[in-house]
Amino acid sequence: MTNKQPLSTAQSIATHLEQMILDGSLAPERKIPSERQLASRLGVSRAIVREALHELHGRGMIETVHGKGSFVAGIVPTVDESTPLMQLYTGHSRTLYDLFEVREQLEGQAAALAAERATEQDQYRIRKAFEAMEAADPLTNADLDHAFHRSIAEASHNPVLLHVLSSLKNLMLDSVQAAVLNLAHRQAFKQQIDRHHRQIYHAVISRQARWAKKAAMAHVRHVSESLRQIEEQEKRLIRAALEPQPAANG
Amino acid sequence: MTNKQPLSTAQSIATHLEQMILDGSLAPERKIPSERQLASRLGVSRAIVREALHELHGRGMIETVHGKGSFVAGIVPTVDESTPLMQLYTGHSRTLYDLFEVREQLEGQAAALAAERATEQDQYRIRKAFEAMEAADPLTNADLDHAFHRSIAEASHNPVLLHVLSSLKNLMLDSVQAAVLNLAHRQAFKQQIDRHHRQIYHAVISRQARWAKKAAMAHVRHVSESLRQIEEQEKRLIRAALEPQPAANG
DNA sequence: GACAAAAAACTGGTCCGACCAGTGGTGAAT
DNA sequence: ATTCACCACTGGTCGGACCAGTTTTTTGTC
Incomplete structure (x- = not known):
């Protein structure tokens, strides 16, 4: 034509x-x-x-x-600093849990779709990300954790989902790191997280969508609740992580 | 900044x-x-x-x-709003359904949360939006539909969810209008949509979270599938909606 | 060693001048 | 008048050069 x-x-x-x-x-x-x-x-x-x-x-x-x-370009307007939403949860940590609430849903969906749609290449990537994460130190774990979840989101083959999840992750980047770092310190939490990751991994690889969804949702919820739990113990957890290291060594 | x-x-x-x-x-x-x-x-x-x-x-x-x-370019003055993902699905209509896929999840969550958390004021707003929608012409229905869904999302009291849903809706604004307009033409579809709305409304008002979630998800899915169905009938559906009122009076 | 200043090594933004590849008109050869 | 070579358009591609921001590395000083 x-x-x-x-x-x-x-x-x-x-x-x-x-x-x-x-x-x-x-x-x-x-x-x-x-x-x-x-x-x-x-x-x-x-x-x-x-x-x-x-x-x-x-x-x-x-x-x-x-x-x-x-x-x-992000779908959800990429919040930098001046975005209302950012301040929102910076001040009110409650919004952080709102974030988790949404994420729980989306990660679940992503895992389910990944189980259904993952190509061999996707599975390979997921496996690689998973293995890298398992063999890593708890300290450097944050990025690998991120990579693992993203590999699954990518395998969902839903660009919208991928973008939204990415936006959400960006939104909570600082606090998530704080979370993972703090959770990693506690063996019990870390083991639970590892178990979740393993479940997600196996569920996706074996194409069991329902299981994958459940595992992913449970994972996010667990992280959220663990964080909340810890936050009650040490109220200043997030604030400390966000503040510019006071350089207090003594 | x-x-x-x-x-x-x-x-x-x-x-x-x-x-x-x-x-x-x-x-x-x-x-x-x-x-x-x-x-x-x-x-x-x-x-x-x-x-x-x-x-x-x-x-x-x-x-x-x-x-x-x-x-x-031809007679098709491009859409002014150059939203990020907007063009995305203009070329690849598949992405439109990816959008619906995500929306299904989030609208479901929003409805469920709204059922759980809606204050009296929220319920009042939802009722108002619902009634306005019911009493409206099928033509002006698009905005009211939008308003109804937003009132529910707001009642979820999750700013993140609201934010994301809002972004997604913006992304598909034109196409949704196209959808509603085209669905409204067909009595069968419109009645089905009205039924869904009624279900969502009652479920939320009566605080039945599970029901609300199911109804909302079914609603989005129905719209998506109806749209897909129609799209196969008339391939040029979206294009037509994007074209500037042909100013054809005769 | 700690830290701030300077330098180097990125990144994109702009320009130039050249040459290749289609298109279309003009004029010469037929 | 028709044909065809040619030339003056058009966009397409290239390489190198330089400017202007940003980030990292190095360096020099306390």
Whole structure:
């Protein structure tokens, strides 16, 4: 009908990147490789890459910041500091639990969908993330935990779900780290978490959607409740984690 | 604190051209000056012009043909709101259903929480929204439908959930309108939707969380599946909804 | 060692000039 | 008048250069 002519290089690159974003290969966080990197990797000039990126920008799929890079646009308006929501839970930790409440639902859905839809490649990625997490120190665990959950979210093959979950994670990034760090200190909690992870992992791999969903939801709920429990013990848990290390060594 | 960065040259040129196109300064024929012309006229390099044009192409406002030039895209003035994921499903309608997939979950949760947590004031608001919706014409129904669902989401007293749902709704605003409009035309669908609304309403008001959740989820799923069904009948459903009132009076 | 200042090494933004590849008009050869 | 080579358009691609922000590393000082 219209144009069957070979797409211009920029077009196909844009389409390619778009596909990667939709697939989740490019997570909604800070990830898109630098222009020079893309250029050399794809064997084209930087100008072409820039044109492709502008194309995507026009579609509202990415944002670009001078000096920093290009990022996959978040669905939920990426809250930086000034966002009302941010202050909300910074001051009122209750919102943190609202966050968990929503996350519980979505992680459950993600796990269920992952169990149903994961390709072999997805399963491989999930396994890798899981094994890396198991073999890690409790201290460096935070990122790996994140990676594990994301690998599952990616396997859901629902870009919307992936983006929303990513946004939520961003939203609670600081506090989650505080949580994991603090939970990891307590052997009992950590073991429970590991058990949950194992359950999720096996459920997804063995394609048992219901089980996966339940396990994932239980996991999030457990983390949330553990956190709440701890918070009552040490009220200043989150505040401490958010404050700029007072550099008090003595 | 947000992004007040002076728009890049390419950005402002793109915006400028967009404005001209919308104003009609550039009619939909063989319009847009050549890249070299624009470059010299605007006092920028051709690369910048090309980036701007790609931006517009990404928004679907222009088409470019090798050897001929760039042209204002057909009769379909692009949607002004360039929301992040908006374009996403414009091209890939699959994403629309991903959106519904997530929404199903969250609307269910919202309804359940609303049933549990709604204050008297919430219930009052919900009732008002519901009654307004019932007494309305099928045509003006879209906004009222929106309002009804939001009143429930608000009653969940989970700001995060509200926030996310709001974002998702924004993303599918046009298509939802298309959906409602198209579903409303068909008595069978409309009655089913009304029934769902009634169920949700009563479940929430009578504080039956499980029921509310089920009804809400069924509702979203029904809308999604109805839409899918219709889409197969009339492939151009969404496109039509996105097109500017053809101003066809005769 | 701790810490702040300077430097280097990123990132994107812009420009230039060149050349390739389609398109269309003009004029010469037929 | 038709045909065809040519040339002046158009967009497509390239490479290198430089500017301007950001982040990391190094360095110099206490």
